[in-house]
Amino acid sequence: MASGSKKKGTPKKKSAVNAARSSVVAKKQVPWGTIAAVVGIVLLAGAVFGYYYVASGDKRAQAEREESAAAFAPTDKEPNPSNRIEGVVTEEYSGGAHVLPTERVAYDKTPPFGGPHDGFWAACNGVVYPNPVRTENMVHSLEHGAVWIAYDPDRIQGDDLDTLKVRAEGKPFTMMSPYPGLDSPIALQSWGHQLKLESVDDERIDQFIAALRRNANTYPEIGASCDALGPGRFDPDNPPAFDPAPPGPDAKPMDYKGSDGAADEQMGGGQQAPTPPAGG
Numbered sequence: 001m002a003s004g005s006k007k008k009g010t011p012k013k014k015s016a017v018n019a020a021r022s023s024v025v026a027k028k029q030v031p032w033g034t035i036a037a038v039v040g041i042v043l044l045a046g047a048v049f050g051y052y053y054v055a056s057g058d059k060r061a062q063a064e065r066e067e068s069a070a071a072f073a074p075t076d077k078e079p080n081p082s083n084r085i086e087g088v089v090t091e092e093y094s095g096g097a098h099v100l101p102t103e104r105v106a107y108d109k110t111p112p113f114g115g116p117h118d119g120f121w122a123a124c125n126g127v128v129y130p131n132p133v134r135t136e137n138m139v140h141s142l143e144h145g146a147v148w149i150a151y152d153p154d155r156i157q158g159d160d161l162d163t164l165k166v167r168a169e170g171k172p173f174t175m176m177s178p179y180p181g182l183d184s185p186i187a188l189q190s191w192g193h194q195l196k197l198e199s200v201d202d203e204r205i206d207q208f209i210a211a212l213r214r215n216a217n218t219y220p221e222i223g224a225s226c227d228a229l230g231p232g233r234f235d236p237d238n239p240p241a242f243d244p245a246p247p248g249p250d251a252k253p254m255d256y257k258g259s260d261g262a263a264d265e266q267m268g269g270g271q272q273a274p275t276p277p278a279g280g
Helices: 011-029 032-072 135-143 158-165 204-212 262-267
Strands: 126-129 147-151 174-178 186-190 195-199
Touching: 032 204, 135 147, 135 174, 147 158, 147 204, 186 204, 195 204
Parallel strands: 126 174, 147 174
Antiparallel strands: 147 186, 186 195
C-alpha cells in the first residue's frame, strides 16, 4: 500500500493531462499569421492578374474593332464611306462663322454638328472631358476635322463609359464629353454628320470614326489644328461650361455669317488675335 501511495496520478489523469498539453502545443504550432499572409498575397495576385487580363482584353477588343472599321477609311474611289453606315444623318453647313464667348447659337440639332461657333475651338487631341463643355467651342473643333463623342451621363456609366473612352482618349482629332439631356445614350458628330446609337458595343462607332475623322472630303478647314490655344482663350483644364438653358431671343441664328472682329474681341482690349491655322 505504501508503494502504491507514491504514485503521482492515475492513468486516466495522466492521459487527460497529456491530451491537454498536446492540444496547447498543437494550437501554438499553427502558423495563422503566415497563412493569412499567403492568402493575402494570393488574393492580391489574383486581383492584379484579373485587372490586367480585363485591360488587355479591352485593348484586344478595341484593336479588333478598329481593324474591322478600316474598311471604312476614305479612298479616292470612295471619298465618304460614311454613306454606307446605317443611321448617319447629314446636313450642309458653311464654315467660318464665329460668335463671341458671351454669345450663343440657336442650333437646329442636338448635339449640333455644324453652323456658327465660338472663335476658338475646344482641344480635340484625344481629350476626354469629365464635365459638359460649351457647345459653341465643341462645334468649332468639328470644323477642324475632329469627331466628337457625346453621351448621356445618366445612361452611360461604369464599364460602358470606360469602353467608350477607349475610342477617344489619346486619339488625335477626337474628343469626348457628357451631354446632359441627350435623346440617345450616344451621339457621334463630325462636321455635317451625326450618328445616334444605343450601345457602346455598336460597331458603327468605329466605322464612323474611321470614315470621318479628319476626312479632307467632309470638313471645311483642312490642316487646322486640334491643340488648344491656351489659358484666356480655351483652357482644356478649365473649359467653358455647357449651358443647358434654351438659347434666348438674342442667340445667333443658324444662317449667321459671323463677325470679323469676334476673335479680336475675345482677346480683350483690342489686342490682335492670333492667326488660326488653315483659316482657324
